[in-house]
Amino acid sequence: MFSRRQILQSASAGFGYLAFAGISSAQAAEEASRDPLAAKDPHFEPRAKRVIFLCMGGGPSHVDTFDYKPELNRDHGKPGRYGGSLLKSPWDFRQRGESGLWISDLFPEVAGMADDLTLVRSMQCDQPVHAGAMTQIHTGTAQFIRPSLGAWTLYGLGTENDSLPGFVSLSPPSGSSRNYGSAFLPSIFGGTKIGRASRGGQQRSRGGASESVPDIRNRSLTADQQRTQLNLIQALNREKVRRDQYQPGVEGIIESYELAFRMQDAMPALMDTSEETEATLDMYGVDGGPTDGFGKQCLLARRFAEAGVRFIEVTHQGWDQHSNLSVDHKARAEACDRPIAGLLKDLKQRDMLKDTLVIWGGEFGRTPAAQGGDGRNHNNKGYTTWMAGGGVKGGFSYGATDEHGYEAVENKCHIHDWHATILHLLGLDHEQLTYRYAGRDFRLTDVHGNVAKDILA
């Protein structure tokens, strides 16, 4: 790929930075044509062009959703492997669609799309606690600060719309910026936070223009005036970079101003969902009820995807049911089932599902044994995520956990394998997608990762 220096130089290329940097003019011309966010060729023919990651915070229970365990029903009440007694799922499982995938009644609408899903029922990660596992699912490690999956994707592929961030995270929980950060990659590859988790539901009317991007408009300057002002800001910034020689923070600021300037036009249009039809809003469950909040997020995700954004993450929190599983897991699922199914259908009807990879998953699953009678503990040794569209098989189940769902035993899919597979679907070889930092080549999968070839369509 590119050297650090090349990236830095090209990153600041728009406004005569290269003249300051003293690079020969031929070289400068070549560098100047290279916007760090410009679309780049993948390593090989991609199956998917973009990703929508539906991130389920808190750890949804696999044995109550997508991992059917008849033995758990049978052995209900018996001692679990690590203590506690086994708890059968409060929800019935049924076979769905042509494929007959077993999915529980927690997700009736998503179950209706079973023939488009690949269930990965053998997930594993190394972290038994939320923060660590959440960071690992995003960056591959909980130990070090590393670029997130979305940042690697953007670094590898660039984006198709330079007026929008190439990687967005919709209403992420506070304190989670490490999970969508760029770490040592240039900061332009980091995720841009859109909206705040706590203020996610403040859009007033159904499908109306949203105010969830603060400070998106300037009310005293014309666009020309603002560009003139921005030229001064950038001139000052470039002077600083020139003096400091190596200053990734300031380079990040320069890039972020250019992006922000362009976002001012593009974002309000993108966030304005007033042109969406009633039928579409219904499909996403944008109806003022419990599905409204997540429905809007999913609708926005589709709009970002349509606009050419490379990686879109949407978060749905609150799956951590150590107690009150039967009520709260149901409420969580109800809030997102229809929106997710709506997103899949909508992508399909727009012929976008074929090259949009939709991923669903939490940081881990939950134990088959009960906690306090009506709850389950964290389980990181075996759980389920799923993928749809973007070159994966439909109606397919990959891997398996043991009879009760404690641990992955067949075709184990560690987070590193999962990352390798996602990159593969995007046409990127996880071993080739490297970045040189402080004298070493880094990659998302470190020294691990095997592509789960079986799931490729």
Add this chain to the structure above:
Amino acid sequence: MWPRSGRNSLARHINGRFMNSIRFAVLLLATLSVSPTLADELTPEQLSFFETKIRPVLIRECYGCHSNKSGNVRGGLRLDSKELMLIGGATGPAIVPGNLEDSWLYNAITHQDYVMPPKRKLPQSVIDDFRTWIEMGAPDPRVNTITKINSKITKEDIQRAKDNFWAYQKPLKNTPPVVKDANWPRSEVDRFVLAKLEQSELKPAADAEPWKVLRRLTFDLVGLPPTPDEVSSFASAWKRSPERAIASVVDRLLESDQYGERWGRHWLDVARYGESTGREVNMTYPQAWRYRDYVVDSFNDDKPFDRFIQEQIAGDLLPVKTDEQWTENLIATTFLAIGSKNLNEQNRVQFAANVVDEQIDATTRVFLGMSVACARCHDHKFDAIPQADYYAMAGIFQSMQTYFGNPQSTEYGSYSGAQEKQTSTLLILPTDDPNSFDARYSPTELQEIKDEMVSKRREMAESRRSGGNSGANAQRQRIVFQNTMAKLSAKLASVNENGRPLTFSMGVQERDKPSNAKILVRGEIDQPAQTVARGFPQVITDGPTGIRSKSSGRLELARWIGSDDNPLTARVMVNRIWLHMIGNGIVTSTENFGTTGQTPSHPELLDHLAVRFMESGWSVKSVVREIATSRVYRMASTFNEQHHEHDPDNALVWRANPRRLDAEAIRDAMLSISGEIDLDRPRASVVAQAGFTRVQNGQLESPMPGMGGARPEAGQQGRPQQGRLQPAGQRRPGGRPRGPTGRPGGPMGGPRGPGGRVQNPLDMENAKFRSVYLPIVRDEEPRSLDVFDLADSSTITGQRELSNTANQSLYMMNNPLVQQQSEAFARRLASSSSRVSEQIEQAFLLTYGRPPTTGERAATSAFIRQFSPSTAYRDREAATMTALCQSLFASAEFRYID
């Protein structure tokens, strides 16, 4: 939750002479305080009563749905052991021995809020049996067999860790190493750093230019930029002697009140300061600001840090001479009460266990850099902390009661709103320090409130007696009643008998009797194992803890943490100070000094600073001074490619780290440079003004109609009025009064800002006081701080993130606060000189601390030539200068200290 009465006057023995001024509220943990003897020693009569009249009914009528064997337990309730009954289900304990009103099982079989068994009512004789049984203390022989948990961590493992792991050895006074370049060091700190650099054949960067050093010092010590005058006098002093120039500035800054606002905010980051519960039901903490002010004052007073620790962990237990001191100590214990809480947690025992867990986590990570809370469910996976150590500490914390809610207890009982599943009242402070916006009532009004409470209670009692009114209707009626009573109760409880407002604080108090905790299997409240004695983590204690049976051990814990013998406390704090001044911790994992944490880059230096800290009498200012006057501190940030290849993270400190300013400093610097800053401390917080209420979508609002009264009448319902907060006119408890009262200021502006944009009242874009006093409502932090990586107020944050994002660019280009400040900045320049070139010169001096370079002069001239014709003739100069000033605020150099 059913109102609980009759428990609001528990006599306490903390300090007899203050007793009358304090009303104590219900025990949050009624179920935990049940005396075990009630059931442990059953008489034959009790046993026979249970076996003949109670157990058969339970088996026949209840176990089908409510037992371990029944499968999916309805409402989380299990009735098949004594313990499980006391723990109860989603709504609360099934049985509270001796208390019919709180026993949900009784509520259900008498068909009040619940109807059980679902299809029919039990015969009256059976109901009477249950009544008798509960009233006699619910004697119950069904004791769980106690599991004994054997730790995999042996005494030998602990001893080995003690002997071998660096962080568990007491810090030693090291002789500073000999260095080759003996001319470079100015202090012992310098010799430790230089020696490491020389080992790696690296050279320290040259001294930074004086203006840079001054800018660094001023931002680091007080969070504000230096004035141009300060820059020029510092530069001339530097010519005579850099050391003396620095020393005198450091003294000046350490003496200023702005120092505590800067360093207090660092502490608020680790203390997870927030003015609301956060989580599912985000209810305000209207009294949290008292802790904020306490922290700021403590840093300004250079309160010995060991004392500061003791006050926060056990302020309520420290001996005091005056009411003022007692007040200060009580406010300090807010540290234990201020964590985020899930008020939606249905189960009281679970809630209490979670509160204790949060307190253990905060106490150990903040002060000791140790995560004992990892051992809640099992032995610590990596450190020598057995699960029993966690429960030894849990015993200490469960022996106290935590106050975080709203005044709610009166002579008529204790009431809270139906939505707040878990609540508590507040401490009443012994000194009189109410806010001017606190409600007061006339004798007539007081009487009206009382009359209304009496009549509501009578109505309710009659409605209950008449019966026949069950199911949904009754439930609705009860919720209305409860909310009304909560509202009235809060009014009555917030004033004294003359209707004058009382002064409240969050905090903690000891329970009557300390108790030991049981280890919980996998941390589950319904899986108790053996009891462990109260104590401290073994791996960092030598010998006995000295906890006597009558004492909870909290005071002993506080003294042990803040003692010279503790190997961790001083190290953890000096590491924080180093981080804030140098940009990297010596130990980069600031809250984790355990085996999974990072090892120190300079272990001897860490010990040196720790020992010096303790020797100075735990003076934070003395450590700040020692670092600020070192040569390390004044290095330039000059980049060096070979050094970077060798040490990309600058762990060895071969240059100064270029650092982005933190959120507060960016906002305060804009206000300071524009000349608009108000350095007076505002009274309280907009959250205090709003009172106890729920926060949603950035609005301080009532959880539901009829619940607004949880807030004393502050003049309006609904949104708080955004007036200027009241200046502190009264004696500030626990310290010297801080500054004169504020200038008369206009209202800060309504909820609508320029251009009809809907403003978030919690953003407070028009406020001019320092950022540390902006409201920090969890998940609703002001935009001006949130956008620049304010610490997440729900978690302990030793080191903030420092990002550069497009959101920040949008903020700098378009936010009304930035625009207002740019206008004010331009006005200030215009009044200083009529010549544009002089204005520009001055503008750079104010924002960067230096005059513009040739390139920058050219860029600004070009800007003026291009921008100015595009503006209206009338205010051409002002508009152009405003845009130019905004560009300076927006530029990278403004937000960096190099």
